[in-house]
Amino acid sequence: MTLAAIASATATTAPATVAATHPHGFLSPTGAEIAFLLVGLVTFGAALVTVTTKQLVHAALWLVVALGGLAVEYLLLTAEFIAWVQVLIYVGSVVVLLLFGLMLTKAPIGRSPDADSGNRWAALAVAVAAAAALVWVVVDAFRATWMDLDGPAAGSTAVTGASLFQNWVLPFEALSVLLLAALVGAIVLSRKAKAESSSPPVNSRGATGSSPSVPDSRNHTFGRNGRSQGNDPTERNTPSQLKNPTELKNPTELKNPTKLKNPTEHNNPTEQKGAR
Amino acid sequence: MHLVYPAVLSALLFCTGIYGVLARRNAILVLMSVELMLNAVNLNLVAFDVWLSRTADEKLHSGQALTLFTIAIAAAEIGIGLAIVLAVYRGRGTSDIDKLRDTAEGYETDGPDSDAVDGDGTEPPAAEKAEATA
Numbered sequence: 001m002t003l004a005a006i007a008s009a010t011a012t013t014a015p016a017t018v019a020a021t022h023p024h025g026f027l028s029p030t031g032a033e034i035a036f037l038l039v040g041l042v043t044f045g046a047a048l049v050t051v052t053t054k055q056l057v058h059a060a061l062w063l064v065v066a067l068g069g070l071a072v073e074y075l076l077l078t079a080e081f082i083a084w085v086q087v088l089i090y091v092g093s094v095v096v097l098l099l100f101g102l103m104l105t106k107a108p109i110g111r112s113p114d115a116d117s118g119n120r121w122a123a124l125a126v127a128v129a130a131a132a133a134l135v136w137v138v139v140d141a142f143r144a145t146w147m148d149l150d151g152p153a154a155g156s157t158a159v160t161g162a163s164l165f166q167n168w169v170l171p172f173e174a175l176s177v178l179l180l181a182a183l184v185g186a187i188v189l190s191r192k193a194k195a196e197s198s199s200p201p202v203n204s205r206g207a208t209g210s211s212p213s214v215p216d217s218r219n220h221t222f223g224r225n226g227r228s229q230g231n232d233p234t235e236r237n238t239p240s241q242l243k244n245p246t247e248l249k250n251p252t253e254l255k256n257p258t259k260l261k262n263p264t265e266h267n268n269p270t271e272q273k274g275a276r
Numbered sequence: 277m278h279l280v281y282p283a284v285l286s287a288l289l290f291c292t293g294i295y296g297v298l299a300r301r302n303a304i305l306v307l308m309s310v311e312l313m314l315n316a317v318n319l320n321l322v323a324f325d326v327w328l329s330r331t332a333d334e335k336l337h338s339g340q341a342l343t344l345f346t347i348a349i350a351a352a353e354i355g356i357g358l359a360i361v362l363a364v365y366r367g368r369g370t371s372d373i374d375k376l377r378d379t380a381e382g383y384e385t386d387g388p389d390s391d392a393v394d395g396d397g398t399e400p401p402a403a404e405k406a407e408a409t410a
Contacts, residue, residue: 032277040285047289047312051296056305063308066289070315077282079322082343086318089347094311094354101304101358105371116299117374123298131291138283145279147323148330155326155340163337164344171341175348182352189359 032149036076043069054115056107060098067091077147079155282323289316303361303371307354314350318343 029037046065053059067090074083153159164172289312296309325339365371 036281047292077326105365117301120299123295127291127295134287142279147277147327154329168341186355186359
């Protein structure tokens with residue numbers, strides 16, 4: 001601590017502008033550096049728990065800690081406006097959206113043993129290798145570089161607003177259009193899924209016993225068949241299927257109801273509509 | 277402040293996000309990991325913007341402007357991504373990305389749902405192989 005005091009004292013006395021002449025060192029951290037390090041440890045630990053925990057809702061809650069820690073880091077870097085935007089958008093809305101998503105997809109509340117996939121160790125190897133390479137390169141490149149955090153804040157709201165609305169107006173407007181497009185896209189995606197789930201083909205599919213919301217594997221094979229056979233209807237369509245679909249539907253329905261009924265749905269919807 | 281601190285923290289957070297994207301099975305957890313990676317990039321942008329605005333006397337504040345754009349695009353991305361995940365969940369009954377293998381090149385044999393395929397799925401592997409070769 002005495003070293004830090006001495007370093008800060010010399011830093012304040014010597015108005016150094018060139019980084020090489022700074023009387024800084026690895027072993028004499030300033031108060032801001034110590035705070036940054038501690039908050040960074042908390043942030044990194046929360047991020048690690050986020051990607052490794054088996055409880056899905058806890059992952060979202062630890063993500064709040066990580067993102068809040070990052071907001072504190074922005075404050076320590078004198079970027080106030082970014083810090084508050086981070087708190088508002090990430091902690092306020094993105095995590096809430098993620099929690100909504102977790103609950104709407106009926107995520108298990110307790111520990112789910114299959115939260116991680118089987119290639120966990122390959123992923124760990126890739127991540128550790130990338131971390132080692134990145135940290136080594138970054139430390140080697142910026143070993144003797146210091147930021148000057150004294151003076152007026154580099155990211156206060158006035159500075160950020162001035163630069164954003166003087167130099168970055170066109171990207172800003174383009175971004176607003178993009179946000180509008182994303183909003184409309186999200187609404188369209190949700191609405192289409194809703195309309196499809198209430199449309200008649202899904203009902204007839206549900207009559208065969210496999211409702212689309214049941215997460216059994218039979219449903220997946222059905223989806224696979226429907227997708228692959230819907231891709232090229234001409235190839236799958238044997239003439240007998242086209243001629244009399246009902247004749248083919250009936251005997252095979254007992255054996256595998258989802259398989260052969262499906263191409264008729266896909267291939268001649270007009271016929272089905274007429275029959276209905 | 278030493279520039280290495282935010283840079284190293286950013287690199288570590290990014291690699292944590294990489295691990296999450298590669299290792300997680302639930303699609304929403306993958307989205308969370310993507311958010312971690314985006315935040316790592318944001319931290320890097322802010323740190324280098326603060327550094328350059330003093331040493332290089334850069335008044336454009338491109339790093340902070342880009343950070344704001346990244347945050348907005350991340351919000352849009354999470355909205356669209358959750359809409360897609362919910363649509364997939366409604367259609368398939370799962371948001372497990374290991375089971376969404378419709379566009380896989382070869383038909384999987386070691387998947388968790390391979391045991392249920394044998395009931396009515398003796399034909400689809402041959403059919404898909406024929407489609408792949410055609």
